[in-house]
Amino acid sequence: MKCRDICFAIVFVSGILGSALLAKSVYLPAKAVLAQMLIKLSYYRSDGDVHYPPWPWADTYPIARLSFEDTELFVLEGTNLRNLAFGPTRVDVTFELNSSGTKVVVGHRDTHFAALETLDIGNKVTLQTSKADERTFVVEDIAIVDRIDAQLPIDQRSDALYLVTCYPFNSIVADPHLRYVVKARRLVNEALSVN
Secondary structure, rough: HHHHHHHHHHHHHHHHHHHHHHHHHHHHHHHHHHHHHHHHHHHHHHOOOOOOOOOOOOOOOOEEEEEEOEEEEEEEEEOOHHHHOOEEEOOOOOOOOOOOOOOEOOOOOOHHHHHHHHHHOOOOOEEEEOOEEEEEEEEEEEEEOOOOOOOOOOOOOEEEEEEEEOOOOOOOOOOOOOOEEEEEEOOOOHHHHOO
16 A cells, blocks of 8 residues: 555545544534424414424423523423433423422533523523413522532522523533532512612
8 A cells, every 4th residue: 555545544534533523513502403493383383281292203392481691492391311402391390380489490501501601690581381471580599519419409488490400511521410500589570670
């Protein structure tokens, strides 16, 4: 084999490997964005207690619209790893989204909940559970908690919304033990709120 042929083979194999790595790094974010588009269509198609899955084989459906700053997300029913790949999900043990009480929504730090890093105390978060039921919350606390050494600081007696994701945001560790917890309390009278 000539040196030129060896160099060509090395460049060719490097190109194939580089393309595969690039495709893999783009796949999850692209899947998350496309899924949220389909979930959004499904959310607005739903009416009251009638829910539609975002794609024919989905075993979940959107139950709420979550918005803050320049971010709009659609919350899925059923907390499992499969559903978390497509969007944030409601933790099943919390109160119903359209009633008073604690609400916990979890999401991935590198896709849907990456925007939590920009939230500050005093920012507003809106949770809309139907076309008529929209609730506004204001961020009052942000905590970083070790899930191994301590429980998440969730008060089941409050009328609050908790947004939870892994931490740190830009880590390459697949399942870190730290959690980023945003607590937002419900505004009962928006006219009295301070932004």
